[in-house]
Amino acid sequence: MTNLARQLFIAKVVINKRCHNSFTAMEFIINIQQKSVMEMAKKIEYVIHSHHENNFSMARQVGSGAYPCFHLHITMINGGETGYKFVLHLDRRKMSDDRDCAHHGEYRGEKIQKEMGRIKAAIDALDTSASE
Numbered sequence: 001m002t003n004l005a006r007q008l009f010i011a012k013v014v015i016n017k018r019c020h021n022s023f024t025a026m027e028f029i030i031n032i033q034q035k036s037v038m039e040m041a042k043k044i045e046y047v048i049h050s051h052h053e054n055n056f057s058m059a060r061q062v063g064s065g066a067y068p069c070f071h072l073h074i075t076m077i078n079g080g081e082t083g084y085k086f087v088l089h090l091d092r093r094k095m096s097d098d099r100d101c102a103h104h105g106e107y108r109g110e111k112i113q114k115e116m117g118r119i120k121a122a123i124d125a126l127d128t129s130a131s132e
Helices: 037-044 110-131
Strands: 009-016 023-030 047-052 055-061 069-077 083-091
Touching: 023 110, 037 047, 037 055, 037 069, 037 110, 083 110
Parallel strands: none
Antiparallel strands: 009 023, 023 083, 047 055, 055 069, 069 083
């Protein structure tokens, strides 16, 4: 069993207050130390769109077009020394303007759970390959 598999893995619902309407997004923490977010993004097949200090925003297309896509925010906890916080949701379509929050997003459910499991498995494999 890898170190990551022994680490605490928490999934909980968190309020995302990006819009006037509050949506719930899936939040989970992976306690893996000193991994590059760029390396993790490549392993989980996400493209980084923006970052500011210890916060990264990225997406992964589900089909052949730009939408639907999974949208993931990663925050480095203590600069990555103690782990990473992931916040995940699925965007069905692009928001029509800054005031429009109705982008038909999915914030929990089977698709989100499955993607969360895929991300965890990919990062677990990254941790395994680094220790071999």
